[in-house]
Amino acid sequence: MKIEEKFKGVFFIEGRLATRNLVKDFKVHGERLASIEGVQYRYWDPYRSKLAAAVIKGMKEMPIKAGSRVLYLGAAAGVTPSFISDIVGERGVVYCVEFAPRSMRDLLYVCEKRGNMLPLLADARKTEQYGEEVGKVDIIYEDVAQPDQEDIMIKNAQKFLRRGGYAILAIKSQSVDVTKQPKEIYEKLLGRLEKHFEILECYELSPFDKDHLFVLMKYTQ
16 A cells, blocks of 8 residues: 655555554544554544545644644544544643533543543633643644634633644634625634734635634744
C-alpha cells in the first residue's frame, strides 16, 4: 500500500486519510483498519469528522501534534476526539467536554479504552464546571450546535488557552440563525473572533458538511 505522511501523525493511504491506531484493534465507529509494516492505521472519514474534512479541503497547518494538550468542546460520542487522541499519542491529552448524557455514555466507552482521553460531563458555557480538571492547553477545538458559538470559544480561550495557542472552530451557520445566509453569519462571527484571534485558515466544508465553516486561529491575547 502507498502511504504518505500529510502531517505528523496524519497519513494518506492509497489516497484515503488515516491515523495510527493508538489502541490496537479498537474501532470507535466501525471504521476500517489497515496494517502496514507492523503498524495499524484507522481510516478517517471526512463525512464523520470536520477536522478530516478540513484536511481533505486543503488545510495547510496541523497545530495538533504529539504531546499536545487539547480541550475539545462538544465531544459527542468521541469520533473526532479519538483521531485527535491518535495524533497526540500517549504523551498528550484530550479533555472531552460533552453536555448530553446520551452522547456521554458512548464517549465514556471510548475514553475507557483510550487513556489520553478524559471525559467531562459539562456545559461548555460554564468553564467553572471543568476548570480544575483542565488547566492550560495548547489547542481548543469547538464543535457545538449553539447560537453563541463564538462566545463559547472566546470564553474558553480566555480561561484555558495559552498565549500563542491555537483555536479550531466549526461554525454551524444554521445553529446561529436560520433566516440569514451562511456567508453573512460567517462574516459576522469572524469579525468578532478577530478581536481575540489571528485568523489563519478558513474552509467551507461542503460536500462533507453543509453550511459549515472550519476556522483555524491563533490566540493573540
